Amino acid sequence: MTAIWKRELVSFFKNPIGYFVFMIYAFLSAIVFCLFVIWQNTSYLGNYFGMWLFVVDIVVIAVMSMRFFSEERKNKTDQLLLTSPLSLYSLVIGKFLGAYTIILSCTALNLIYVVIVDAFGTMDYGALLSNTVGTLLILSAMISISLFISALTENQIAAAAGSFAVLFLLMIVDYLAMFMPTWLAKAMMSLNIYSQYEDFTNGIISLPPVIYYISVTVISLFLTVKVIEKRRWN
């Protein structure tokens, strides 16, 4: 598991795509910061840690998802991984931790904005803490969903497009639910990955969203293992 985690990190930072991803994140998150903090003339970081920042994360995760399993299958390096004395769970968790570390290192760029707000405004440390916890949780759920989608295909473009589409859909499902019958709308809204985050935006760390994100992560990783396992049986 540690070997896989290290390999993911080294490979990401050795490739130009790694720096490209960082650049995208830095550029887009700067726009979000300008739009929702500086132009709003507020020092409340809850505005920054909102839906649009997570859309930026989705873009980054979608680009990263090309590498998760699709690339391994395309280059046949999955043969090395699957014939090594390593359990599928270790493999999937290793991949997850690798991707999670990368997205967290992108997210670490947000510290710049924390420093800026702290220097020029009044920092709400409670909101900062709750948003940090919330971000860690929502990103873990997003990464695991993306891993699952990447395990479904060996086409890297399909993996990236699929990850973006599914995660974005889970983000805006509330808007679509407005056009649906009540019973379906309720079911659709419960799938919304962002609505669970709202408590964190308001500076509250409550148990249900924590359990929700952890559950989504665990179930997605479990399904990823099952997808790989099933392919071996087909």
Add this chain to the structure above:
Amino acid sequence: MITVSGLTKRYGKKIAVNNASFTINRGDIVGFLGPNGAGKTTTMNMITGYISSTSGKISIGGYDILENPNEAKAKIGYLPEQPPLYHDMTVKEYLSFVYNLKGCSKKENIKIKSEHIKEVCEVVKITDVYNRMIKNLSKGYKQRVGLAQALLGDPEILILDEPTSGLDPKEIVEIRNLIKRLGTRRTVILSSHVLSEVQAICERIIIINEGYVVMDALTDELSANMGPNSRYGIRLAAPDEDDVAGVLGSLLGVSHVEYVGSYEKGTSDFIIEADKNVDIRRILFDECAKRNWYILMITPLGMSLEDIFIQLVNKNSEAKQLAENKEEEVKEESNDDGDMEA
């Protein structure tokens, strides 16, 4: 060391491997032989645990590949047809990654990481490209790096899928010699559709065709026992006006004569096939002496693996055809009976 029993793999309606059973003992060098699409790679993929079988059992050193996959896989070093290389890594980084992936540090007989990797690099002769990026290596070197990863952890079993495919003749000879050396203290399974390769490396051959194991025999026995004829290559110096082929064809026991060409001035080369119970060499000598022809060379030609292979494949196809015809006949008969009763 490896026991395979009743191994079957289905892809939908297609049966890739059909009820294959064989045992491979410690220290054997075994060749899987068969045309492309015969089921060699599928069989290897199942033995290494890359894919699961539809039915049947695989035991590696006493461990079932499905029940104790990690213990079984730890005994195997696998080089797939396309070496599983990360092109963005150097050879050093890649081998270090595989060392960690295989959990080699936990093995008792393995030396310190750097020493073990160095030793393996020396065996497969990649020390000079140790710090180079894999993507910049030639195909031959990539194959060697693939072989190095298979050797990491000092596995008891080496499984090599078409290890010389796509290499140039010099690299082929080097890889073959390397595999022979590795086979002195390991069980080796290699697959190939190049018959001479298997003949050159393996002591035992398992021939697979259309998912069936059609033959399992020692390499020497295989060419000695197969075929009804004894074959000789001969070179004769005879007057141009004589019908040499006609005379040879009329000799007692000769079933086939083939003119090969003239490789020496005033001589002709032939391949003659005769019944096994006739020593054609004596008859040939008497006949040539009588006609004042000179025999410059007689070379016994064992049946080549190509011939054996074609023969087996044809036999297998004929047997299958016969079985299908019989099945159809039985069906037709039962339909006729049904019509009559109606």
